[in-house]
Each structure stands twice: as structure tokens, then as C-alpha cells.
Amino acid sequence: MGELILCTSSLAKTPFYWENISENVYSLEELSYLIKKNVFLVEKSLTSDQLCTWIEKELFDKKLAESLRNDLKINNKVSSFIEKLLTETGYLSQSEIKNTVKLLADLETKSEIEVGKLKADQLLKAGKVLRSIKEYYKLLSAVSKNIMSDEVLGSIWHNIGSAYARLFQFNEAINCFLKAYSLSANLNSLKMGLYAAFCEKNEKKFYEIAEEYDVDTVVLSEIKKEMEDYYLNNSENVFFKDSSKEKKEENIKNFIVDLKKDYKKLCS
């Protein structure tokens, strides 16, 4: 049986812009949803007087705005502010609020590097690829100030490689994956490098990497077969489903427009 969650906030005419995730927010319910999805991107820049003012002026909820401002004065903690906000909104369940607040409270005890990595990982997961690359490089530039294990460094390079691959920059992706492998010796990073070379349709590079890193021929064959099967299964597309030429052309046009939109989102 369905449930109905009563909306405690109205819709704003002017949205609040959450810069970290590049999203416009029109209600507290939307904000709650986005906080849960992007908990590692919740930081002091969100829990600000600017948000309180938006709640007061756009959602006409002076009481909540004042309560949050008081919390900023007294506690000045992200977890405390968010707990109040989520509880008053009532969009997330009690357990979801508890888990979110616990995560935020844990983050308050973590090092800058740990928090930075979690933030960058979440950006990549959320499809904010370009921003995630920036965050990862920021982390790497902090290496000299903090000592990071080869394992952690390796995972950062691996993720940068994944990010470049999503942007179809396979050459850069290959370099990052190989760097990751050299640090962490994680076979997965090496495999990803080979996949990236295959995606670039650079057979020469593919075999060069295999030779340099002494990749087993069985593994190589598996990778090749996987990629070939993937292309085979995904080559049938909507263009040929319609018989008319005009319809096919229209489908192609729309497909390209959608691809461009998706790529722009990755870079936002």
C-alpha cells in the first residue's frame, strides 16, 4: 500500500543553488533527497546563513530559518545543522536521518585528506566527472604536506583514470591506470588500462602494455572477448528500428543531442 509524505515546505520561486553538486533546489524535500545522495559533499558552504535566508524569504519559513541560525551560533557543526533541517522537513525516515547525521558526524572526525577523497569519489559517482578530476588533483598536490600510502595514492590515480575514460579521453586514462598499477599493484588497474586501450581502438598500445607488464595471454584473450561481445550486444540501436529515412535521420539527430547533453553534465 502506498504512502504519502506531507510536504511541509512550499515551492520556492527562486531556487537555492547548491554549488558543490551544481543543482538548483526548489524545496526542502528536494534538498533532503540531495543531501542523502551526496552526503560527502555536504560542507560548511551549504550549512550557511545564505541557506537560512533562502528558507526564510523563499519558503516563508521564518521559524525554521531562525532555529537553524541559532544552531549555527551555538553548535556551528554541519551534522547538527543538517539533523535539524532533515528532522523538520520529515522527508527522510528516522533511520535515514540517523544514518546521514552519523556519516556527517564521522566526517567531522576524519582528516582533510580522507574527507577530500570521499568528496571526490562522490562527485565521480554523481557524474560530476570534471569536478572529481579537479578534486583528485587537489588531493595529490596535498601529498607533500601529508603522507599517503601507495595504496591510497594508487586508488586516487585509478579513479582519475576512470574519470578520464568517462570523458572518452582514453590516452590520459591509460596513463593514470598504469600509474595506479605501479603504486598499488592492483591488477584491476592494469586491466582497466588495457580496456582503455581497446576502447581507443589502439591495438598497438594494447599489445605494448601487455608486453611491458607481462600480461598473461589468457587474461588478454578474456579482455578482448569481453570487449568484442560488448560491442556485438550493443551495436543494434534505435536507428534501424524505424523503416522511414526521415525517421532514422530524426532518431540519429536526437541521439546526438542527448549524447551532447549527457557529456555537458559530466563536465559540469
Next chain:
Amino acid sequence: MEIFNANVKNSIENEIINKESIEREYYIGIDLNSDYAMVSYYCNNMETPETVSATYGSEVFQIPQVLAKKINDINWLYGQEAIKAAEADKECFIANDFFKEESIEKTYECFDDVFEGKDLLQIFLSKIISLPSKIINCRIKPKVVISIKRINREIYEAFEDIGFRLGFKNHNFKVIDYKESFYYYMINQEPQLSQNDVLLLCANSNILESYRLSKSHRTTPVVINIAYDSIDTFKSGEDKEFCAFLKQILTNQRVTSVYLVGSGFDGNWLLESIQFLCKGRRVFIGKNLFSKGACYAAMLKYNNSDSEYVYLGENDLKFNLSIKVLNRNQMEFLTLVNAGDNYFEAKNSCEVILSKGNTIDFWKQLPDSREAKIESISLKDLPLREDRVTRVKIVATPISNNSIDIYVEDMGFGEIYKSSNKSWHYVMSMPA
């Protein structure tokens, strides 16, 4: 026999009772029919509402429903003044039928201007609404309730428009029918007067109307019913025939009090009839029951006062309509419309987020029943989305006293999920 209007003593020509302005409470009740109007008023240093009389010391409360205007004069005359002016000046414009049979559709040519019936009614009402403030010197705008015999949507909307044009805020200017006025009058009298049924007989010319009020003690609050009947065999002055009629309707009936209202009971012809009525009952005779009832209605409605009684009139919704919602993680019922709300006025909306499905359950409940019927609406063709990312607006608009139009609109979820612009309409009824 008792006169229920014995305390009236104010005159608009001579006396000002209280020179200090009354700041907080000021209510006006108006009885408006095809021939005249009566104005009762209450402010916060009075015990009970009082009624404006045209001349000092008299019990003549009726203000003739007449408007007049002399040529080249911008002022409107009303009531007796208008009648006198028209008699004195044959060229004077006069109108006395702008609210005949609760219809205001006629148009009038007044020298170079054309007026609709609604315009003249507005002018007449603006004149009589200002009467009490001349007596009690009150500066604040009153809250007004007008009582008429019957209401339909056209009349309701006309009065709503008049109220707006007279500068009254929403809900400070209401219209009720005679039955509802009778109800408000009775719940403000001593409880002993309505221990059993109460009978109100209203006589004007040769028309007799009866309103019988009864209580159903099965529920809390107590539900009041008012049955209406009209008798066309009545003739004013025929005491024997009237007495026979009273015996027919009252023998073996448990009626505690009887009210006789209207000009049809004027004169001293009620001899045998009164003798019969007074046996074991309280009897009251007068004219301003409906205007006082309207004034009591103003006092209770505008204060949202809780009452131990509830009356479901013809224009009142017969059932409650609710939905079950999670409000800050607490499950509760959200009532969209209440039984007893005037169906012309009642309209409510809310916004909810759908979770675990695309259906909305509506709970329909009669006020004197503990059980509720559930009617589910399925939002067909709603786009597939993850859970809890569809915000919908629900608007409940009553279209009669036992049916409600439900409108549901998909609002999407901000820029995360754009609205599909889909909407759904359903009509919910309460079967008898």
C-alpha cells in the same frame, strides 16, 4: 406568551449609547427577504445582540427594501425615506424588487445610468450595514452574516462579489439560509428551550413556513436537524383554522418551544391558538429571530468557536474527506474538507510526495459514524521514477453537498525530475 425582542430601545435618530469606540468585536446579522431587511448587531460590551429600529422605542425593525434617487442628486435614499421621497417627487427613481424571490437578474435604468439588481442590492446593503455604527460609534469594520431564505450557487457568488466590492476581506462577509440562522439562534438560548424539538412558524401574507429543529444525541458533537415545510392553506387572522392545524402537527409530539415569526401573526387574532400552544410549551412571538440568528452566526463563525452542536444544512457538506499522511514521520489524518463546511466555500489543497506506489487513498466518513469508506485513485500513466521523487498537488473542491471534485497534478521533483504536466480528475461521492 413572551416577547423575545423586549430589550430593544435604540434609535438611529436620537441616541448614542456609547461614545467610546468599540475596538475589538463587532458583528452584524442581517435578515434579508424580498420585502424588507432587519439588522441586528453585537459588540463586546453587550450581553446579547440587539436590533436596529427605525424609530425610538418602537419594535419596528423592518427596513423596506426600497431604494430611491432624485434627479441630479448623487445620494441614494433607502427604506422609509425612499418611499416618502418617491411619493413626494414623481420624477424620483425608485426600485423595490431588486431582490425578489432571491433573484437579482433584473436591470434598471436610473436616469442616464443602468444598474443591475446586484448593484442596487450592494447599495442597499452598504446603507443598512452602516446603521449600527451610528448607534454605538464603532470604528472597526464589522463581520457580517446575511440570512436569506434559500441559497444557490448563483446567489452565493453574487453575495461574495458584493462583499468584495464593499471592501470586506474574505470570510468577513458570509451568507447563510434561514434554517442555519434558526440553528445559530437556538444554540444561543437557554438549553431548556430545546430540551426536545423546537418549532418555528414563519408567516408572511398567506404563506406559512415551518422549521422543526431536533437533536440527535448519539454523537459528540450533537447533530442538529431542521426539517422544513410550507403550508399553503394558512390565512392570517383565521384563529380556529390555525389552531386546528397546530393540534394536527403538535399532538403527541415532544416540542419544548414554539417561535412565531413574521407579519402574518400581527394583530391580536391568536387567541385559541396561543392557549393551545402554551400548554406545556414556551411560546415566543416576534420578528427579528433570523437577524439575531445571523448575528450569533457571525459571532461563532468568525471566532471559530467550538460548539457542542453541529448542523448540516442543505449547503453543508455531508461527509469528511481525508487522506493519511506522514507528517514529520508521524502518521496522521489530514482532513481536506469537513462535514458541515459550506460547500460553496470549502475548498482545500495540499502537496504530498508519493511513496511506494502511484495510488492515493481517500477516506470518506459521515460525521455521525465511526467507520470510513476508502476510495483509491490510481495515477495512471505517471512516468516511472524512483521512490519519493514525485510531488503531487491535491485539490478538493466540493460541487454539491455530497460530492467533491478531486484534482491531482504531477509537479515532478524540481529539476531532478521535471513535471510530466499530467493531471487527473475524479468525483468522490458519499452514497446514502
